[in-house]
Amino acid sequence: MATPRIESHAFPRSWKDLIGHERIRSTLSSAIAKRRLGGSLLFVGPPGVGKTAAALLLAQTVLCRRQSAAEMNPCGQCPDCAQVRAATHPDLIQVSKPQDKSLIPLELLIGPVEARLQEGFCHDVHLRPMQGERKVAILHDADFLNEEGANCLLKTLEEPPANAVIILIGTSEQRQLPTIRSRCQTMRFTSPTGVEGRELLRQHIQRLTEAGQSPPSLADAELDEAIELAAGDLQVATRLASGQSNEIRGKLLTQLSASVPDPMIIARCINSHLDEISKKEAPLRRAGLRDLCSIAVQYYRGELREAARQGRYNGADARRLDRTLRVFREIDRSANLNALVDCYAADLSLAITGDRGSIG
Structure with missing residues (x-):
């Protein structure tokens, strides 16, 4: 599976360091406090604005077992936080478009032909968490889903596991198929000025x-x-x-x-x-x-x-x-x-x- 390797310095250590997105942080914090964080989220905004940073901070917040997620203050030091930052946490699923491809290959979503629905993003989301109580699944480069790939995601996005948070990351709502948008809660990231x-x-x-x-x-x-x-x-x-x-x-x-x-x-x-x-x-x-x-x-x-x-x-x-x-x-x-x-x-x-x- 194409897992993006993101250097630890490439995203903030805490929500306080996420520049220009206090509204996003407040919305997520409220959802966590009310135990309503779950389902499918769509993060959209210009490249480099902080969507990936927010998604990984959210993963760190949810998966950290030293600090309650409601505090919105992951410790950043426990094994869970370290594994999230190293992209090695077993309950963090990440898929992105390979550099040599123009679209996200179908096998990354539902497995290769010989193992359809036995591997891939949609399969792994439904597995029980291995270390904690929740899973976080991040689909980078959602702009590069073709219609067939998007259709493979529909059931998973519409009926996600109760213990999973699914995050799709793209540059704009217009580049997502209507069927994807209708199944996700959209969070819009704007460039700070x-x-x-x-x-x-x-x-x-x-x-x-x-x-x-x-x-x-x-x-x-x-x-x-x-x-x-x-x-x-x-x-x-x-x-x-x-x-x-x-x-x-x-x-x-x-x-x-x-x-x-x-x-x-x-x-x-x-x-x-x-x-x-x-x-x-x-x-x-x-x-x-x-x-x-x-x-x-x-x-x-x-x-x-x-x-x-x-x-x-x-x-x-x-x-x-x-x-x-x-x-x-x-x-x-x-x-x-x-x-x-x-x-x-x-x-x-x-x-x-x-x-x-x-x-x-």
Whole structure:
């Protein structure tokens, strides 16, 4: 089973350290106090905002046997807490999309063909807890469930075991099938702004900084700009604030502001930036393309807002914004990057959405 290995420093030690989500903590605390925590939860919000941290803190809270869950203060030192942080607790089930797959494989949910319903996420949720009284099952990357995979989960989500908490983690409600949404209690995580947003972004940058090096010293205005450019995606904001896209930004904006962007120059700019990041590692190249598209999205949104203030509507910019948003979906679907960049550059020049039926 694909179990995400999350370093112990990648999520807070306590609920007090979870930045910007006091409402979420309060809701979960109330449910635990009233003995109503259970069933199926759907955590949605931008990448890097703290959904996974909250899910693991909840697992630690439920599975810690030194502190009552109602106190919302897991000790962090007992074997249960240590196993949760190391992703080795027998009563914590975690499944995520393998890096080499575009969707969560069916066998991770209901077992391989030769052992259907005898292995996998749905089977393991129904097993009795091995160490404590409850189980916690976390399905990361819920955005990457296809219809068949989602259908396999429906009965488990609708009638979860009384001693289990099931948590699905995705980026938005819209990316989940209606049948999944209707069976889950949705908890929406928003990107913190202001002081909390800057603090969380600084933490992300600190983790990204190589060992032995000091993180870059960034002014509050630079951090705020990175968060705005990334539209709340803290992973993208971290890379932008770290200066990984600064040089290319000016060249890209010059083309985006042209009445007819040159597709060859746009493609050359993007490809050169991706090559600087990595010539072979597809995940890094996809992340780099996300950064550039985030810059384009914010640029076109700004242009459309300004036009609206003047009582105008710029159809070309609206279509280019829509085309840029399509790129994110195509990245998630593991589209060929070379073809994607060429098509995107051409469509920006022509000011068309790139709607090719079921593609994009």
